[in-house]
Amino acid sequence: MGIAIEEENHYGFRLSDELILLRDQIRRFMREEVKPIEDTLPHDAIGCGREDRIRLRAMAEAMGLTRLTVPEEYGGNPVSAMARAVIAEESSKCRLGGYAPALGAFGGGPPNIIWGGTPDQIERYGIPCVEGKMRAFVAITEPTGGSDPRNNISTRAERDGDEWVLNGRKMWITGAEGADFGILFARTRDGTAEAPPEITAFIVEPTFFGINFNEIKVIRALSPYEIILENCRVPVGNVLGTVGQGFGVAQSWLVDARIPYAAGCIGMAQEALDMACGWVKQRPTRDGMLADKQAIQWMIADSEVELRAARMLVYDAASKVDAGQSGKVDASICKLYGTETAGRVVDRAIQMFGGMGVAQEMPLERWYRELRVKRIGEGPSEVHRMVIARDKLRNTNGGVYFS
């Protein structure tokens, strides 16, 4: 008794039956629960009303799809990287997909680095996030740059009795305003010839003395923030992890997040392409439909091929992480290709729609703007290219004919 897939003679990559079933559930959720709410929101809304959000969260809770990155012992439902990728792709297929996939129904929980904290920190900051009572931000990037934090971070933390005193500025911090706390990285020792520089993670609250937020208006509706620290006083008990080892805790969290990040971009782009296919089949031109034009067909073919390739790279990186291997380079590869592909595909979809493509009543112009940000967030394309190239050069020595 063979399973269906063998009978179809399909020996290539295929999602497991469970993930296909999960994907179908989320597609229905997006169609039946999310879209009707989105249809009532302004085109650039950054969230839905409180009642709707609570209802959606309750449904997601019943589906076992909240707190996906929270460890089980703290009440989480951790899932595989592959499942996270599938959820990210499908839940991004909506107007708010770029920054509030499925209107924020799924996922949730604090930045995972909090679980490296003390029992007291976990109880005060971690658990309330799991219960939806608190929200947190993470602040790494500064005006001096964000891609090489170990060397770029110039925010200083000096010990003063039972407190640390922080001075400096953070930039482009998403979700900072209105959060209950943040995990902020500051320099606790400059590098010298004998000793490397040291970065430490601190848990800061907006009520602490000396911390202020400035909104930075950007191309998307959801603003990031500048955080100004002027003699900001942080209790010693709010050092997260060991002094000087802030990046140990952040590294794998940053890498793993890139995979669903890419998957979400692919979701929006796939929806854009599918929308465009519906349109060109019904748009008459002087001789035949838009879909009959080679210029259109090539855009559709290129987009479909590139999206499939991008998705396979996401699955490849996710399966590596699930196998317990380091997915650092693989995550860079799928982040780079996923975000750049999605931008190209949405651009083509807009072209196929013509004027309607840039109309605000359609989600395309919004995705176009937001996907531009995705090539910068979570590490810009160029940094990922560097990571990939360095890895390739390090491990490759000329093949069979030139070694």
Place this chain on the structure above:
Amino acid sequence: MKVLVPVKRVVDANVKVRVKSDGTGMDLANVKMAVNPFCEIGIEEAVRLKEADIATEVIAVSVGASQCKEQLRTCLALGADRAILVETDEELEPLAIAKVLEAIYEQERPEIVIFGKQSIDSDNGQTGQMFAALTGIAQGTFASELRITDGKAEVVREIDGGLQTVLLSLPVAISTDLRLNTPRYASLPNIMKAKKKPMDVTSPGDLGVDVGARTTVLNVAPPPERAAGIKVESVDELVDKLRHEAKVIE
């Protein structure tokens, strides 16, 4: 109390289907398949009976090709306890399916059998009634409400012009209408658990049922496309055309 729910694998309701160019049937290559929506309502109702401690076991059964396992797996994820696939590659008509289900009924002896009122592919709407006739048990079709009390099933039926309530003795065959319930989302933990739930595979031959076709499909054709409309210059022209071309007024 056992509840048996027959489910059919059909084209997903969100797919726009196409007729094959040679007119022999529908083009199902690479088409997304799903549990027939009315059957899904049946599963939901059965699972609710179990949650209300009325049913003790929910069994999903499907008759068809090996791929029907995908839909049975969905039913298990939605809360069915086990599944039976009666595997056959024959083209099946309602009577053949009703006979197979009669054989399953004799094996399992459920007290409630919940059908979808029709499948969204062939739209026959016959299997539940044929099954009730073959087994001789009571039938409550097009149910929009179902209550089980004291060995009886109270079924509110959607009929032309209103609702009819009937009280039926168990065992009973029910068929679901749209308003009976809204099926739940399968939760991720239940999706994972479904993998471990039992699924038996048998065949019409094993059950001693002849599923040979009694009818032949001669041709399948899409509905004729509507011709483009025209614009008229005046009311007089409209009236003239309605009278002489459309011939809908005197």
